[in-house]
Amino acid sequence: MFMTSTDLTAAAGTSSVFIPAPVTPYQGDIARYWDREARPVNLRLGDVDGLYHHHYGIGDIDHAALGDTEDSAYEKKLIAELHRLESAQAELLLHHLGPIGREDTLVDAGCGRGGSMVMAHQRFGCKVEGVTLSAKQADFANRRAQELGIEDHVRARVCNMLGTPFETGQAAGSWNNESSMYVDLHDLFAEHSRVLKVGGRYVTITGCWNPRYGQPSKWVSQINAHFECNIHSRREYLRAMADNRLVPQAVIDLTPDTLPYWELRATSSLVTGIEEAFIESYKDGSFQYVLIAADRV
């Protein structure tokens, strides 16, 4: 049995994560946002198996596993199902890192509570270094790693992803899982390009606005306001990668794969109010959920 999010949150704040001053006032806002975040939709899902995610899900709903909506255990099954889809999203991202050896190091830029880092270590046996602006998140992730006995392989630090302490060419792979909408993409990909070895792989899963729509829709503006982020266009991603020696190897539109997650989430007791904006923007084509895997050349 692992500690639940309540135990881990209570224990947080007692560790010695070094807390540098945020580089910009905006980063200070984002650090405070994630320090204070405690939405049940994230903690209750993480409590299912101890992998705490701050990203969304992909894949078909397993209606047989959900069973009857009238069943008293239905809500618990629904939470487990949403969590399964969020972990499936992280598995897809890790799959696109390609072959990673036990001796390799991976970098998770914007690591949240560390769910993807734990999954990466369990999959590859490698070292995983994560950075987040939030000391609460870094503490939480490090306590979870300690509890699993993998703290020598999985570590979160309070650090700006645009200026990391990692050595040039140190990482075999790096990623942003729903964390690139908080930073300038040219600055971000310059840092990934520096940290990755030549031949290394970068992967992102992100929401981006669709240039075919014209400009960010009202739904995209609503998502930005809800999370205090700044969603980029698909075109910006590709341009900023090209400018930083990151050559796309796969660009996958995951929008049809994420809609079932949102439609299921909208029926749950854990709704946060942002579900309509995601569903409507995915449906009107103004917003897309994409995976981009790129080679560092």
Ligand SMILES: C[S@@+](CC[C@H](N)C(=O)[O-])C[C@H]1O[C@@H](n2cnc3c(N)ncnc32)[C@H](O)[C@@H]1O
């Ligand atoms: C939506 S959460 C995603 C967390 C994680 N990638 C996951 O999949 O669970 C966004 C994360 O980006 C981090 N973040 C935002 N701007 C950052 C920056 N400039 N440097 C480091 N982390 C940042 C936040 O602290 C937060 O952990």
Ligand SMILES: CC(C)=CCC/C(C)=C/COP(=O)(O)OP(=O)(O)O
């Ligand atoms: C795809 C886009 C635009 C993502 C924005 C970044 C973000 C806040 C992701 C989910 O975090 P979360 O898991 O904390 O959010 P929620 O509480 O809604 O589940």
Ligand SMILES: [Mg+2]
């Ligand atoms: Mg969530």
